[in-house]
Amino acid sequence: MSGRTSLFARGVALVGEAALVWRRRTQGALPPPAVGGAPHIPPGRPQGAVPTLKMPTARGWAAGQTPVAAPGLAVNAFAAGLKHPRWIHVLPNGDVTVAEALLEPGAPRTVFDWARIETMRRAAAIGTSPNRITLLRDADGDGVAETRDTLLQGLRQPFGMALVDRTFYVGNTDGVLAFPYTPGTTRIEAPSRPLAKFKSGGHWTRSLLAAPDGSRLYVGVGSLTNIGDLGFEVEEGRACIVELDLASGGQRTFAHGLRNPVGMAWHPDTGELWTVVNERDGLGDETPPDYLTSVREGGFYGWPYCYWGRTVDDRVQPQDTARVAQAITPDYALGGHTASLGLCWMPRGTLPGFDQDGMVIGQHGSWNRSVLSGYRVVFVPFANGRPSGEAPRDILTGFLAPDETESYGRPVGVAIGPDGKSLLVADDVGDVIWRIGRG
Structure with a gap:
């Protein structure tokens, strides 16, 4: 970005900050967090x-x-010095693969795009993508990876990963690739x-989740725009979860109307697929969550016509009353604009003090x-196959400076550690994989 363009973008950002101050003064008291089942x-x-x-x-x-772990827990760097680790x-065999990738700026279409790109650059949320997958190995089991190797490189914004039998799948932004995999290998040389x-x-x-029997692969595909701003035609095949049949190569839309479904996980008892979804912007601090x-299967979750069940978004025109009537209300609200990305199932007793089964969620943070x-990073307890409790519990905090003007890190992907008694968290601003275990 040239100096003149950068100054212009910063000027636009200052206008946005002035608008923010005005909104604060006119909107009254901040609403309580929109969390829970109701x-x-x-x-x-x-x-x-x-x-x-x-x-x-x-x-x-x-x-x-380090970040701050919940009481009774301790946190350490499993691996540091990475480049924007996301997933x-x-x-x-206990090896940990990490997708290192970054949003690359496109051509701005509006004045606001200039401001957004400049702000995201300052927040280390945009830039040149590393486009690789790194393999970390903690051979002695002490909670710190001693070795790291480049498993794959030259990818296109890789994110999701899955291993089925001897095939390693990668979710690039423009498609899913399959690589032959040998257990224990530290580098894949074969073509995709x-x-x-x-x-x-x-x-x-493009997050990936394999079916428990290994027959299918599920892919989270987010929308192109906020609310279909460029028309509905360009959103075809997006804002959905896609099911890939690994035997036939066929694919279909498993569920749609999901603006940006990222993390996915199976409930081990009910066999249900779960996901976390980032909702639309531009309606308020807590609207929608x-x-x-x-x-x-076959479900429609409202985007772009409505949100949280059948609350119509009047900005979307033309509306579709038939689609609105079909919209499914989500199970559990996570608060407005939390950017909940990471998701994994955590059995009870994995971490001390967490004595219920439930889902762990990495909340990347609002803009x-x-x-x-x-x-x-938060925990949502489950009971009888459904989320319970009025609000999520904190597992890992302290990613923001006290005055919230700076961030030390931002959590994204989460996974149960190789030992089954710890939690791993990808921090893409801190360039770290954190490990949370017994204090």
């Missing part, structure tokens, strides 16, 4: 062409500094086999709020 969601207040834009400046971690996959193609741009992550939900939200 959240209070304030009426949407469209923010227009300059929506609220607030992100902390990326600072990184000082030597010896984690633990292999059967394309399995599916997807449109790139917009929400770029991101959510955790079970995913019904479209007057007060920051997310920037933490």
Whole structure:
């Protein structure tokens, strides 16, 4: 970005900050967090062409500094010095693969795009993508990876990973690739086999989850835009979870109307697929909330026409009343704009003090709020196959500076550690994989 362009973008960002101050003064008291199975969601207040834009400046971690673990837990760096680690996959032999990738800026279409790109650059959320998958190995089991190797490189914004039999699958932004895999290998040299193609741009992550029997692969594909801003035609094949049949190579839409479904996990008792979804922007601090939900085959979850069940978004025109009537209400609200990305099932007793089964969620953190939200790892307990409790419990916090103007890190992917008694968290601003275990 040239100096003149950068100054222009910063000027636009200052205009956005002024609009943010004005909104704070006119909107009154901040609403309570929209969380739980029956959240209070304030009426949407469209923010227009300059929506609220607030992100902390990326600072990184000082030597010896760590996030804050919940009481009874301890946190250490499993691996540091990575380059924007986003997603984690633990292999059967205990090796940990990490996708290192970064959003690459596209051409700005509006004045607000200029401001958003400049703000995201300052927050270390945009730049040149490393485009690789690194393999970490903790051979002595002390909770710190002694070796790291480049398992794959030259990819295109890799994110999701899955291993089925002797095939390692990678979710690139533009498709799914299959690589032959030998147990214990530290580098894959063989060429890939394309399995599916997807449109790139917009929400770029392509998370992967294998079916328990290994017959199918599920892919989270986010929308191109916020609310179908460029028309519905360009959103075909997006805002959905895609099912790939690994034997036939066929694919179909498993569920749709999910603006940006990222993390996915199976409930081991019910066999249901669950996901966390990032909802739309530009309606207010808590409107609508991101959510955790079970995913019904063939289900429609509202995007872009409505949210949290059948609350119509009047900004979307033309509306579709038939689709709105079909919209499924999600199971559990996670608060507005928390950017809940990571998801994994955590059995009871995995971590001390967490004596219920439930889901762990990595909340990457907000940008479209007057007060920051997310920037933490939380736990949602389950009972009788469904989320329980009025609000999630904190597992890992302390990613923000006390005045919230800077971030030391931002959590993304989460996974149960190789020992089954710890939790791994990818921190893409801190360039660290954190390990949480017994204190």
